[in-house]
Amino acid sequence: MLQSLDVIVLSKLKYGDNDLIFKCYSKQKGLVSFFAKNILKRKKGNVRVSLFQPLGLLTIESSLRPNQNLHNVREVKINKVYHSLNTNIYKGAIAMFLSEVLTSTLKEEEPNAQLFEYLETSFQWLDHDNDFSNFHLLFLLNFTKYLGFYPKFSQHKLPYFNLSSGTFSDVKYDNYTINGKDLTVLYALKGTNFDTVKTIKLNSNQRHSFLSMLLLYFELHLGDFKQPKSLEVLNKVFS
16 A cells, blocks of 8 residues: 655665665654665656755655565655755755765654654755855754753853763863853854854854864764764865
């Protein structure tokens, strides 16, 4: 029996000469992987490789079978149309980077409607807005809420933040305790949204430093997290 899933495209992997495997995060089933046979041969039809862009918002019809890791794709439709995410070089770099982060972090084959909504609305905001240089910083910080290690902000600003524990303190405990400019940015991002994060003025060095700190934070709390290969491209684009 065919099922219709709303999905966000995370990654694709070539299998053989003409086939692809797509990993997606779905609203109804959580993490799902699809197998598209002979898709690299097709230029027309209901299932084309051009539909599977990084962070693409699609509706996929598939016959999902229990105890199967890969599911055949029967039909693909664009759920939400992106106007600039796949054509703007800066937004494309962010999309490629975040798709790698999501591929590395999303493991659960269980639905999470709130997480799916956060991802969907975030990427639609990125597609439509023109002032997005801090988008990925706020996105990753807020993403930690769904991963279970959002920083434990206290009522008063404390001078240190410990990456290992996710807590703030008035003393430096170890080499994973930060202060200075990265801490200032962390406090600035607290409570902001995508419409107001543009008011935080950062130069490229500050942005790169804070991003490196965030990725280390992910590594410390997710044992199998890998540094995205597209990080270098992202840093060059925003240098």
